Amino acid sequence: MGRWEPDARGRLVLAAVDLFTEQGYDATTVAQIAERAGVTKSTFFRHFPDKRELLVAGQEALSRLLTEGIAEAPDGASPLEAVAGGLVRASTAMGPANREFAPRMKAAIATSTELQERDALKSVSLAAAMTAALVARGVPDPTAALASELGVLAFKRAFAEWSEGDRGAEDEFAGYALAALDELRAASASLG
Template identity: 85%
Template sequence: MGRWEPGARERLVVAAVDLFTEQGYDATTVAQIAERAGVTKSTFFRHFPDKRELLVAGQETLSRLLAEGIAEAPADASPLEAVAAGLRRASSTMGPANREFAPRLKAAIAASGELQERDALKSVSLAAAMTTALVARGVPDPIAALAGELGVLAFKRGYQEWSEGERDGDDDLAGYALAALDDLRAASAALG
């Protein structure tokens, strides 16, 4: 096992999702994940406190990128325009590997109530990051919260459509997320 081999964190995530899909979340042990990833158990615990946290490995980075994009939006941007800037920023880090990995991740989450719960908490955290960034721009709290929630919905819908779409290499996640945000904006206007 390569103790200091680069990419251990990413390999642990891929190994975990593959094992969760093959044999179920409950039946998968940390030792099995570490072995599949080619690292030691101690390396696993340097990166993650437990196996449940593997599926939210990029959550902090994603929250940070969403907030940075919102903060860097033009001063005159509406709350949803600022959210769109956050979605563009966060989406820029997602590439072909994320797209190929997405169906396996979705299957692993769908098969485990515990992972579904953790995924829901991730959504709450992402919405909170966007809400906080919008409030820092001077957006009133109820509007910021609503825009943050719409941003999470747009990201999740866009990610799903992107990961399930044709893999011609020319489209990126941002286009899907922004189209989903436009759809949600239109839908919310129809609420009356």
């Protein structure tokens, strides 16, 4: 093991996802993850309290970007326009590495009920952050909650389509997110 290599956190996440996919979540130990990432167990615990938390690496940054985009939406923007601003801001964190990593993460999540539950909690947390940002703009709570849930659903739909799309394409995540939000807006209008 080298004295120091950059991006220990990122290497830990990649190592964990690969091990979860190869041998299952329950059979994977923190020691194995640390070894695969080329770090010590103590380095692992400096970055994550347990192996389950590897799944939500970057969630705080994503929540922050979503809420910043909502907060910075122009005065008079509708709740969904503000959510669109959040999705565009969050898309700045979605680069080629995320696109390549997504299928492996999806496969790892599929191996474990615990990871599926943690993934669902991540969605709840993102919706709560967006709801709070909309309420801070003066949007009534039920409207803010509905717009936030549509935002999370748009993000998830866009991420699935973007990450499963042509890897050679130069298309940006923001376009997928805005298209998904527009589809959901139209679908909700047809509910009556």
